[in-house]
Amino acid sequence: MDALLDVRDLAVHYRTAAGPVRAVDGASFTVPAAGIVGLVGESGCGKSTLGRALMGVLPRSASIAAGQAVFEGRDLVTLSPAERRKLLWRRLAFVPQTAMNALDPVQRLAAQMQEVLVERGGLSRAAAGARAVELFAMVGLDAGRLRDWPHQFSGGMRQRASIALALALNPALLIADEPVTALDVIVQRQILDVMRDLQSRLGLAMILVTHDVAVVAYACDRVVVMYAGRVVESGPVRAVLEAPLHPYTMGLMNAFPDLERAGGELVPIEGAPPSLLNPPTGCRFAARCPFAVARCEKDPALLEQAPDHHVACWRAAEAPALRPLASEAATWSR
């Protein structure tokens, strides 16, 4: 099956006075058509930078150092700005991290919709008006609210409006950066339900950049786990979350508070991720990994350990035996 987006060995570096920071250091993954892929990891793992690189909205100090990202047969990395502009909105759209940033605070929602639909999409004003009503309905907003200003919207409504805006010209792929992070749990659920509904009704593919494995478990079909600029594990959500092969994924699952799981103690991962200015050689998780062995001084490649389930760990074959150990706090404390 052909992927809608195929990211290969993508590297993004930030220029700093102290040298390049390798925020994304050789990331590879695919997004199938009409699939929702969760890009999950903790602060500084490179997930947001990766999302922004795909959208071509990197800050000035950052640049793509290597790799490719083939979207519908074209490499996003080598596109000219004019070619990229043709793709944006129409094939590829972005929902930025805070919904307020996606909306212009001094324009009514209707005017913002018009701008995209008329200027970018070439619709007539009347057609644009009808389309705006349709888009608002799609995300569960009342058409009457089109006349409102962004500040009159609650956080959840703003997020719905920025999703509606991103969908204006029928893109094939939506990249959403932490779409529910600042929202209350009930609103979070409602927004994720909107996104799932859009996927099934429109056949829309999505990349959800998130730090929250629960968001991935609820809304995504596939997951890409990042750590310190690298992809450490990827595959179907069920395989990765229920039977993780990488010790970092195991740790992440055990550290997450669950409403029902028995046992009183949460299991922390001691330590902190390495600096990406001078990343350590070998496996980047080794310094925090309770299962690290001598081999981990060499870099493990991202390999297909099980069908469609990739992992970068020397001990991946032993994962079934390591999983029960990883659920005990004593394993991680030293």
Place this chain on the structure above:
Amino acid sequence: MVPLIAANDLVKAFPASRSLRDMARGHRPVLRAVNGVSLAVAAGRALGIVGESGCGKTTTARLLLRLEEATSGTVLFEGQNVSALHGAALLPFRSRVQLVFQNPFDALNPRFTIRRSLTEPLRNFGLPAAQWEAMIREAMARVRLDPAEAYLDRHPHELSGGQLQRVVLARALVTHPRAIIADEPVSMLDVSVRAGVLNVLRRARDELQLAAIYISHDLALIRYVCEEVAVMYLGRIVESGPTAEVIAGAAHPYTRALVAAVPVPRVDQDRGDLPIIGGLPDQRNQPSGCAFRDRCPLAFARCAEEAPPLRAIAPGRHAACHLA
């Protein structure tokens, strides 16, 4: 059991924005951010206050800390009414009830060393200088920042988020408080380090027999650190009781919606619809009767006529619902 810290019928009304019509009629609308909250926490116990943004949980914490003047109602600490205390009379209370800040990245002065940040409260509360070093080391050991020398002379930017939050906790503990109030203590931290900070908080509470109050929007997290929970909606407690019982058998429809919405990292989830309608209403235009009724899937005629009081429904459990 004698509560260490308690609140009786706390109300906090803020002046709300006035429309032209309000001004013409001389109306001064108020927004009751906290509307009759009572609670009690004994030494060695932890109470979690959960609810969505705007439910009044943070204002409740600020009232308990006397950072905000209550419109009415009282705060009791060790049996004494502290609501009427001001100025110097409040100082002993301030050193005994400490706040753990939400965001460790801006809770510490970036120009201060960790030692100086920990010394400030000791100086402010007039503790003898000869004891400072010992008290600082005790607090650092309590939050498992060992050895203390490795951290005390560093600045905040040299520490990770998890380490900073432990320093913030150490600063709260350094004056030997009897109660701590933590407002979203780990929401700014990565999941992998959250667990470590929560475990430190829980151990400190057990070892020092502190009364602890956690404010959070996350019921799953509250479950790990609090035996008791109070659920707030639009300024009122709508349900309270032992955390495990409330999660397993919520009596109030709002609590049921919260439980259903809590994100869990499991693939097989009940993907049924949330048992709640729409979003939070404008607090100034609350419906008559039960404040939750326009979002409640079970609302019936009586809910519009009569606000349900918070009443006992089982030993240790309370709910404000006609159907509970």
